[in-house]
Amino acid sequence: MSASSIAELRVTPVAVGDPPLRNSAGVHEPYFRRLVLELVAEDGTTGLAETLGEPEVLRLLDGAREALRHANPFDLEDLLRRARLPAAVSTRATPSDGAGVPAPGTFAGSAAAKAAAAIEAAALDLQSRLLGIPLATLLGGSRRSEVEFAGYLFYKFERHADAEASADEWGAIDDPSSLVRSARRMVDRFGFRSLKLKGGVFAPEAEIEGLRALRAAFPGHALRIDPNAAWTVETSVRVGAQLADVVEYLEDPTPGHAGMAEVGRRLATPLATNMVVTSFADLPEAVRTGSVDIVLADHHYWGGLRATQHLATLCATFGLGLSMHSNSHLGISLATMVHVASTLPEGLYACDTHVPWLGEDVVTRPLELVDGAVRVPDAPGLGVELDREALGVLHERYLSNAGRRDDVGYMRRFVPDWEDRRPRW
């Protein structure tokens, strides 16, 4: 066995503090869950990855640990075969049912595809650390020195639902002035040049008012709104017409390919998605119907870093724009997004990130957002290191907060008769 063969895969679930951020389905619970992977070579070199904290993914990764021992981290297909997981770049996912509307944070991608993607990401980080080159270089080389991100604006409650919960630094965000205040805070701190509003929370008129206030306060910023399919086709067209000069794109205004395609035919504003297109299998229908203009990639559930590169070529081939989706995440995912995004073709839109809402991390020095962008690190691998103490603390917290994300159920703590209805307006 060589110095670079795999000694161990460690998988640590963590629970991370999250503000009560609202979306069309409900509201974020006090903690979001992630899995931290450490793929350790015989010589101690360790590749890192981070993925969604879903119990099925954790079970699959735990089940793969023994099979990966002594494997060659450079042979990705062999790792996945050993782990009995599908090839990372798979087009065999079931297409999303256009009629179904997943809650934000849940996706058609199977747990197996997510587990495969996480192992691929950890192995590629390990490879690049063993080689002493940045992950972006291993992935074919950067085409940009920095990756731009959009500031992710949310409406939110002042505090969590528990009686003893205290207000956070952001306070309530529920009207144009508090929205602009939160944006100002984000822009001052991180320098964002693009802002995205998670909409579908209030009636469309209130959110239009919010976007107009943002436009007045930030005349040069690119603006977007993502109501997560909260609107009917008619509402989408009406709102889109009113925001024609305000937003660079509308994200998932309405459910399904047919509805998106109709909105697209009636509006000049481009339509983005991370709901009707969440796997390769969804792309033929999108191309056939013209339902989307911009696809939001996400290596966590699209099959990994190489799959993200394949997706980018496919989008460029079919004249589709590309951006990146974000779930609540930590510094390992941020660094991974930066490296892979840096290798993608020209025309990448500013990527989503939840970093502004993050108060805790599992890396010692997270990559910094400066002027709304993260420089591609030139250190080996991801360019971030694990904070083992923080990992331990967040893992302890996970042990009493395991489970599955439930924005809808938690919303009933605030609004007892809450129902997840989409389209709602």
Place this chain on the structure above:
Amino acid sequence: MSASSIAELRVTPVAVGDPPLRNSAGVHEPYFRRLVLELVAEDGTTGLAETLGEPEVLRLLDGAREALRHANPFDLEDLLRRARLPAAVSTRATPSDGAGVPAPGTFAGSAAAKAAAAIEAAALDLQSRLLGIPLATLLGGSRRSEVEFAGYLFYKFERHADAEASADEWGAIDDPSSLVRSARRMVDRFGFRSLKLKGGVFAPEAEIEGLRALRAAFPGHALRIDPNAAWTVETSVRVGAQLADVVEYLEDPTPGHAGMAEVGRRLATPLATNMVVTSFADLPEAVRTGSVDIVLADHHYWGGLRATQHLATLCATFGLGLSMHSNSHLGISLATMVHVASTLPEGLYACDTHVPWLGEDVVTRPLELVDGAVRVPDAPGLGVELDREALGVLHERYLSNAGRRDDVGYMRRFVPDWEDRRPRW
């Protein structure tokens, strides 16, 4: 500068003996031309690549040599930027003009894309040799232990046009019995389980007769015919109907997307292409019109090894089959095809190769075709080594045989009033 930084790129044009193989445009000249790339690291480790011997590609590669000195062979994008060549995975190629009919061996892909692909291939071989792992592993890992090839049958003249030319070991191939004899020879020697006939040489009825003779002689073999767009739509439909139970696919029966799409609508037999789809930019039209069922990849002009992997994902996404095209080539291209093909998703058709017609090579021990397939080598890199003496001999020959492939012009040595008309029947 590290031991693995690039010391030198050597580019050696060679001219290789070729029988007078016929196609719909004309006939192969006595020599085909290829370029052999050696990308040498400071420690002497050398990555190999081979590409089409076109003067423009040679000029671009020669022009890039100085810029690559001291570069990091692991940063592919940086190599291409230095060489002032387009990113290897580019979707910006001009779509092939559906009305135009390139001669076999000429393609829409630009010389710059071909040069970029050759540098990428040499750098990936160098990377894998520096790492001590097979190229297939570096490319993500094999999904199959061997790659199947199809025996490539040609009609041919008995000897070349020069008065002093002697007959080769194959003799004339111009009727069913000589065709079956050549196939028998190929199958006996290489064990092919698939056979492809380069058609469009004789009237369709004669070639149908040839395929029926092949079917009788090889009842279990997969058969294909590629007339290189020599037939009208009506002829293609008529021939296709007569061959419905004989061939697994028809390759480029007729020119252009519209014609191919009409043939496809009227026949159950799948249609393959390396003429209407030769770059990513051609794919949207193919998907929209349904003009093709199977795309023949070719890393030499599709942008390289990673681009070939992207193409495979794209084809799988859109339900298109995949095979590999071949120009007359040497053992470096064969090994490269084997490594990249081994990484592609399930369902790859047996790939094309000109190996049976090859009497000379630039590698010391070419990979062997056994039972119609090549095992993926487990040596570092490509698993083949340069035969420097042979390279010198073939380069000497190039010096008095430089130029551009001209099947049409050479055909006039046999048939003075020859014209390249397609469709001809």
